[in-house]
Amino acid sequence: MAHLISPKVKPVETIVSETMVTIKDIAKTTGFSVATVSRALNDSALISLETRQKIKRVAESLHYHKNRIAQGLNKGNLSVIGLLISDITNPFNAEAVRGVEDAAQKHGYGVILCNTDEIYEKEAFYAEFLSTHRVAGAIVTSAMLQDPIIARLHQKLPMLLLSRIMNEIDINYVACDDFEGGKIAVEHLIDLGHKRIGFIGGPRDTAPCSSRFLGYRQALKDHKLSYRKAWVDFGRFDHKSGYQLGCELLRKKNRPSAIFAASDFIAIGVMEAAAEAGLAIPEDLAIVGYDNVFIGALSQIQLTTVSQSIRKMGNLAAESLFKIIDNPGLPPVQITIPSQLVIRGSCGST
Numbered sequence: 001m002a003h004l005i006s007p008k009v010k011p012v013e014t015i016v017s018e019t020m021v022t023i024k025d026i027a028k029t030t031g032f033s034v035a036t037v038s039r040a041l042n043d044s045a046l047i048s049l050e051t052r053q054k055i056k057r058v059a060e061s062l063h064y065h066k067n068r069i070a071q072g073l074n075k076g077n078l079s080v081i082g083l084l085i086s087d088i089t090n091p092f093n094a095e096a097v098r099g100v101e102d103a104a105q106k107h108g109y110g111v112i113l114c115n116t117d118e119i120y121e122k123e124a125f126y127a128e129f130l131s132t133h134r135v136a137g138a139i140v141t142s143a144m145l146q147d148p149i150i151a152r153l154h155q156k157l158p159m160l161l162l163s164r165i166m167n168e169i170d171i172n173y174v175a176c177d178d179f180e181g182g183k184i185a186v187e188h189l190i191d192l193g194h195k196r197i198g199f200i201g202g203p204r205d206t207a208p209c210s211s212r213f214l215g216y217r218q219a220l221k222d223h224k225l226s227y228r229k230a231w232v233d234f235g236r237f238d239h240k241s242g243y244q245l246g247c248e249l250l251r252k253k254n255r256p257s258a259i260f261a262a263s264d265f266i267a268i269g270v271m272e273a274a275a276e277a278g279l280a281i282p283e284d285l286a287i288v289g290y291d292n293v294f295i296g297a298l299s300q301i302q303l304t305t306v307s308q309s310i311r312k313m314g315n316l317a318a319e320s321l322f323k324i325i326d327n328p329g330l331p332p333v334q335i336t337i338p339s340q341l342v343i344r345g346s347c348g349s350t
Contacts, residue, residue: 021064030058080110081321082130082138082157086118090237090265091293092310093141096162099314100139107322109136116142118203118236124149131156137325139317140164158324160333162317163308164207172324172333174317176308178208181339182215182260185288185306188341189258190223192349194286198231198256200245200266209234212262212290231256235266242269250277250285257285258347264289264296264305271301271346282348292342302345313337 027037032055040047040055047055083100085093097113104111112135114126123142127149130138137158140150153159154171161173189197199216201209213232220227233249235241242261249255250273261267267289271281279285289296292307320333343349 021059021062023064025062026055026059026064029062030055079108080112080135081318082112082114082126082135084114084116084123084126084130084138084140084142086116086142086237088113088115091295092237092263092291095293095310096141096314096317099311099316100162100318101314102311103315103318103322107318109322118142118206120149127153137321139321158321158328160317160321160324162313165211166207170332172320174313174320174333174335174337175207176313176337176339178211178339179215179218181290181306181308182212182262183219184215184339184341185212185260185290186216186219187223188304188343188349189260189286189288189347190219190225192258192286192347194256194258195225196228196231196254196256196258197225198228198249198259199233199262200242200249200259200270201232201234201262202237202241202266204234209237209262212260216260237263237266239265239269239272242266243272244269246270246273247276250274250279259285259287261287261289264291264293264303267303267305267346268295268301271303281346286347288347297344304344304347304349305342307340307342308337 023034023037023041027034030037032051036047036051037055040052041059043052081104083097085097087093088097101111112130114130116123116126131153135157137160138153139160139162141162141164150161150166159172161171161175163175165173165175186197197220199213201213203209204213217227230252231249233245235245242265246259246269249259259270261270267287270287274281274285281287287303289303289305291310292305295301296303296305316335320335324330324333
């Protein structure tokens with residue numbers, strides 16, 4: 001007869017005590033009092049610079065992290081940040097969330113995730129929720145171009161936009177150069193000989209879509225190619241929207257020979273529409289996407305796309321927000337990351 005043997009699991013309290021270094025541990029190692037260590041770690045002028053540096057070196061060697069929960073309770077704030085995204089099922093957002101969460105955990109913060117679905121009312125609800133619950137700060141990926149909700153939230157909390165830029169207010173952001181990304185995507189199609197190039201975007205009033213569309217227009221202008229409104233449409237950054245708009249565009253008698261899609265999932269939807277229309281990719285239709293999500297690299301898809309290092313952007317956004325939280329007087333953090341073309345088989349180029 002077989003017996004199931006359960007491993008001995010240590011209580012949570014034991015695990016935490018073994019893995020978390022406290023101020024008492026630092027005091028024991030350095031020989032200073034707990035009060036002196038606490039003041040030194042908080043840069044109190046009552047403690048000499050030499051002593052502060054010595055205590056901080058020991059704290060670093062012991063891998064000490066400040067207890068943000070205790071600090072937050074003392075100050076009346078939570079040791080969490082809010083993260084507003086459009087839709088967690090979108091792989092772009094999932095990668096961004098992972099980058100934010102990795103940095104948050106390292107700094108002792110939790111993350112409250114808010115799905116807005118690019119719906120103004122939901123965004124307003126979550127913005128109010130975060131500001132009234134006194135979170136430490138917020139990262140927003142779902143802002144519209146002119147968004148009074150974000151402007152108000154910016155006045156109440158340390159805040160940073162991720163993959164969005166709002167020029168109307170002096171706000172912190174980490175974003176890809178979407179204008180240049182759109183431009184290099186279309187120039188790649190032009191270099192391959194395409195002159196009839198369409199565009200399918202997400203919501204037109206979002207900064208990423210607007211900038212990618214302007215990059216598309218600029219590439220056509222630079223190469224003296226005509227812009228045709230009939231070859232341009234806007235929807236959502238998802239597969240369903242790409243499929244529906246792709247079907248409409250490909251039914252046109254004088255259809256484009258290539259399409260630049262403002263997200264990879266739009267592009268994959270267009271690919272499905274092309275297959276239903278009996279069009280081969282890239283022989284009958286070339287496609288370029290945007291984001292470089294993992295699914296685009298699959299052998300059945302091989303999507304040429306513009307990469308924006310999503311997880312790294314999320315990580316950088318969180319690290320920047322924590323600096324802003326700890327140093328309220330910092331000038332605005334505004335970081336633009338270069339875009340990069342990833343060439344696969346959906347355009348007929350290798």
